[in-house]
Amino acid sequence: GQQVMQIPQYQHVQEGEDFTTYCNSSTTLSNIQWYKQRPGGHPVFLIQLVKSGEVKKQKRLTFQFGEAKKNSSLHITATQTTDVGTYFCARPFGGGATNKLIFGTGTLLAVQP
Amino acid sequence: EAGVTQFPSHSVIEKGQTVTLRCDPISGHDNLYWYRRVMGKEIKFLLHFVKESKQDESGMPNNRFLAERTGGTYSTLKVQPAELEDSGVYFCASSPFGSGFTEAFFGQGTRLTVV
Known part of the structure; x- marks a missing residue:
């Protein structure tokens, strides 16, 4: 269906290690968005990917959209304690330029100093 | 500029009581989501x-x-009567209305606990 699977559910890393979360859909996506939610906080938009094979970077964060537009990944290089939080991918549904989103299950990242 | x-x-x-949550979107944002x-x-x-109209309540x-x-500004979400499974964090988000993509801005959320 329209569900978006995200793995892993939880990742614990030492500060300085890399981290990757993966998002998979059984259907082709028009675009995919990534959000970060700090503990006790609210989702904050990070990026939107639209094109097949697209790669975007934000400092230590690298976002990729698969060639088939069915999967996406977020990679963080050299994690810092400020990276702690839950990372969600989200796909739009219902058509139109709206933010009706189906969120992935999220990956909780813990960073040990 | 104030956020959501x-x-x-x-x-x-x-359990059984009524609760009303309120959301004030960013001024000028016609799209509001719960x-x-x-x-x-x-x-x-x-x-x-979209403004005061429910586009999708699926x-x-x-x-x-x-x-x-009402009036297309703030929104309320009422739960009546509340059940235990309604506990959770309720987020409101808003975005401008337009033909292209605009990101959604989320509020801090309301943590609802039904006991």
Whole structure:
């Protein structure tokens, strides 16, 4: 269906290690968005990917959209304690330029100093 | 510019009681969304307003939930009567209305606990 699977559910890393979360859909996506939610906080938009094979970077964060537009990944290089939080991918549904989103299950990242 | 504001930030009510959550979107944002995150699970869509009109309420769990956006400004989400499974964090988000993509801005959320 329209569900978006995200793995892993939880990742614990030492500060300085890399981290990757993966998002998979059984259907082709028009675009995919990534959000970060700090503990006790609210989702904050990070990026939107639209094109097949697209790669975007934000400092230590690298976002990729698969060639088939069915999967996406977020990679963080050299994690810092400020990276702690839950990372969600989200796909739009219902058509139109709206933010009706189906969120992935999220990956909780813990960073040990 | 003020962001999306929600209140209360926390609410603890007994099963069977009524609770009303409020969301003030960013000024000028015609799109307003309600989402809910239950027990650390994924964030789920509840409904979408464009101005005062409900565009999609397919995510509303049942008829105990009623959302309004009179005048197309702030929105309320009423739960009556509340059940234990309604506990969770309710997020409101807003975005400008337009033909292209614009990101959604989320409020801090209301943590609802039904006991």
